[in-house]
Amino acid sequence: MATILMIDDDADLAAALRVLLEGKGHQFHTAANGELGLRRVKEIGPDLIILDVMMDRYTEGFRVAQRLRDNSDDSEYAAYREVPILVLTAVHRTTSFRFGPNEDSLPVDELLEKPVSADRLMATVERLLGRAVVRP
Amino acid sequence: MVSPRPTSQNPDADRARGDLGRFLRIVTHDLRQPIAATRTIVSVLAGGHAGPLLPSQTDLVARLGRRLEFMQALVDDLIDLATANVGSGVDAARSVTPLGPAIGEACSRIQAIAHAAGVVVQCDGVEDTLAVHADAADLALMLDNLVGNAVKYSPGGRVSVSADRVGDTARVVLADTGIGIPDEARAHLFEEFFRAPNAKAIDPLGTGLGLAIVKAIADRYGFTIGVESAEGRGTTVTVRLPLAAT
Numbered sequence: 001m002a003t004i005l006m007i008d009d010d011a012d013l014a015a016a017l018r019v020l021l022e023g024k025g026h027q028f029h030t031a032a033n034g035e036l037g038l039r040r041v042k043e044i045g046p047d048l049i050i051l052d053v054m055m056d057r058y059t060e061g062f063r064v065a066q067r068l069r070d071n072s073d074d075s076e077y078a079a080y081r082e083v084p085i086l087v088l089t090a091v092h093r094t095t096s097f098r099f100g101p102n103e104d105s106l107p108v109d110e111l112l113e114k115p116v117s118a119d120r121l122m123a124t125v126e127r128l129l130g131r132a133v134v135r136p
Numbered sequence: 137m138v139s140p141r142p143t144s145q146n147p148d149a150d151r152a153r154g155d156l157g158r159f160l161r162i163v164t165h166d167l168r169q170p171i172a173a174t175r176t177i178v179s180v181l182a183g184g185h186a187g188p189l190l191p192s193q194t195d196l197v198a199r200l201g202r203r204l205e206f207m208q209a210l211v212d213d214l215i216d217l218a219t220a221n222v223g224s225g226v227d228a229a230r231s232v233t234p235l236g237p238a239i240g241e242a243c244s245r246i247q248a249i250a251h252a253a254g255v256v257v258q259c260d261g262v263e264d265t266l267a268v269h270a271d272a273a274d275l276a277l278m279l280d281n282l283v284g285n286a287v288k289y290s291p292g293g294r295v296s297v298s299a300d301r302v303g304d305t306a307r308v309v310l311a312d313t314g315i316g317i318p319d320e321a322r323a324h325l326f327e328e329f330f331r332a333p334n335a336k337a338i339d340p341l342g343t344g345l346g347l348a349i350v351k352a353i354a355d356r357y358g359f360t361i362g363v364e365s366a367e368g369r370g371t372t373v374t375v376r377l378p379l380a381a382t
Binding site for chain 1: 168169170171172173174175176177179180182183185186204208
């Protein structure tokens, strides 16, 4: 089973995902903003990060993803560069932001627009975890 | 990274778009996001992930889900209407969008919904050299609403979309075999929140904003829209758009 970190300021949504993911046997951790989220990444070494975009700041999730995927040699998050990131957001419809693995896009593995159904979320999580190196 | 929208040379329009941006951020964060989160919570409950539900609980959770779905559709349509009224800031005179791919993509986006409703959608009568002066996002929003409406109100029927050149305009024709429009509803068709009685009967949770969004975009670009319909015998919508040189 995997260790999953959700970085999102919506405690109610986090509660629902805790029920869902712990019900499947995963360890589920939360952080309510980007700064706390980055700290938790170092503390728990997640196998998957579920990331919101609009938190304390409008594009806070973007900054978190960019820090985690920073390719510079001295990046403090180099050990977590390969951890899959699933963006879960409500802003896709109202912005011209682009998401995805391309160079000119936000460097994340998958984007799901809120609302997401329990079945779709689980399928996406399991697929991303299938690509991740899950720590024993 | 972020791809910013181009800005125009019109300060009033830019200010309106700035207001729109603030409005969209508020609507998205304070309305759309909580509704979306609540729908996910309901989905966890409905799926039995928090424990099995009694039949009466299943029924109430399903009702809750439908109410939330309507609220989300309303917020999404309000966002689209605000965007349609103000625009993205792209200069229409310099923006050229090929019509054929735009229609093809709108038809592709509706296919899953059409299939579920037993509606056959044909979009193969489109001249492939047509291009119009319009921002691609505006054009997509207009076509999505027109094609979506045709499909929604033609259960088990057919919808065809064609486009050809008439003088210096492109003529887009959407014809459906659906429920049609009652005569008394015709004058109110493009009003915000208006819904014809036969439309309400088919889809009680419609927002009544789809055609208002279409009109807002058409007015901004100078497109003309014609509607021919008879109740019970289908509807034909004809949109004329200024052609761009290709």
